[in-house]
Every structure is written in C-alpha cells, then in structure tokens.
Amino acid sequence: MTAGVLTAGLVSFRRGNSQLGQKLMRARVVVQGATVALMVGTAVYYGQHPWNKKPDPSV
Template sequence: MAVDHPEDILPTRSLLGKRSPLVLVGAASTAAVLFAGLMSFRSGNFNLSQKMMRYRVLAQGATVGVMVATSGVAFADLGKLDQVWKNITLGGSDDEEDGKK
C-alpha cells in the first residue's frame, strides 16, 4: 500500500514570486529595538526598557503581518491542497479511479 507523497505541498517560489525585503527590514528593526531595550534595562533605566519592550512587540507583530501578507499562501490552489490533505490523513492516493486505496 504505497502512499503518494507530493514534493510540493505548498506553492513553489516561481508561483509566489520574489520574497519581500520588508521582512528583513522588520526583523532588523525588531532586533534593534530588542537590543536597545536590553541595554536600557542593563543601564538601570527601567521605564525606557519597558517602552522599548512594548515597541519590540509592535515591531515583531508588524513583521509577522508582513510575512503572512506576502507569503502567497492565499493564491494556492485549494483543490490541490485539499487532495494532498486527504492523501496524508486517509493514506489514499490519486489513483482512486482504479480502486486502489
């Protein structure tokens, strides 16, 4: 009983296009705000460190939002993904017309 495992469950990079450079900018800004917050905490400025940690959460949330918005998963062929999910969960294959399961 062979289970067909497709190599490309998610869409390929050629279908999705280029990666967004905003993700790298968001990651760098998150790291910079985190570093500034840690340094202010180390120097004893607890109020500034609390503000910087709040800004870090905002920067991290914005970065995750950009990653999701530019991922291209919304453009995936849902019919193909449903078939892949059925194959994984039920152990079936694409050859259901032949009576094989």
C-alpha cells in the same frame, strides 16, 4: 528592526533605565507583530507555493 529595538531595550534595562526599557519592550512587540503581518501578507500575495507556478512565457 525588531532586533534593534530588542537590543536597545536590553541595554536600557542593563543601564538601570527600566522605564525606557519597558517602553522599548512594548515597541518590540508592536514591531514584531508588524514583521509577522508582513510575512503573512507576502505569503498570501505570492501564494503558498510560488515555486509550483509556471513562468509567464510573455516575459
């Protein structure tokens, strides 16, 4: 999603639509922040070292 917004923003700037390009760059920052938050949340949810956890024998 971040790459898509970034690409659209760069295309807008190249075509001369600087207002739309600026809005898309701001949207990119928001989407990028959400991506980082999702990555951190996933790391916290699964633990810092999920490969060190022993498998659940009941599964």
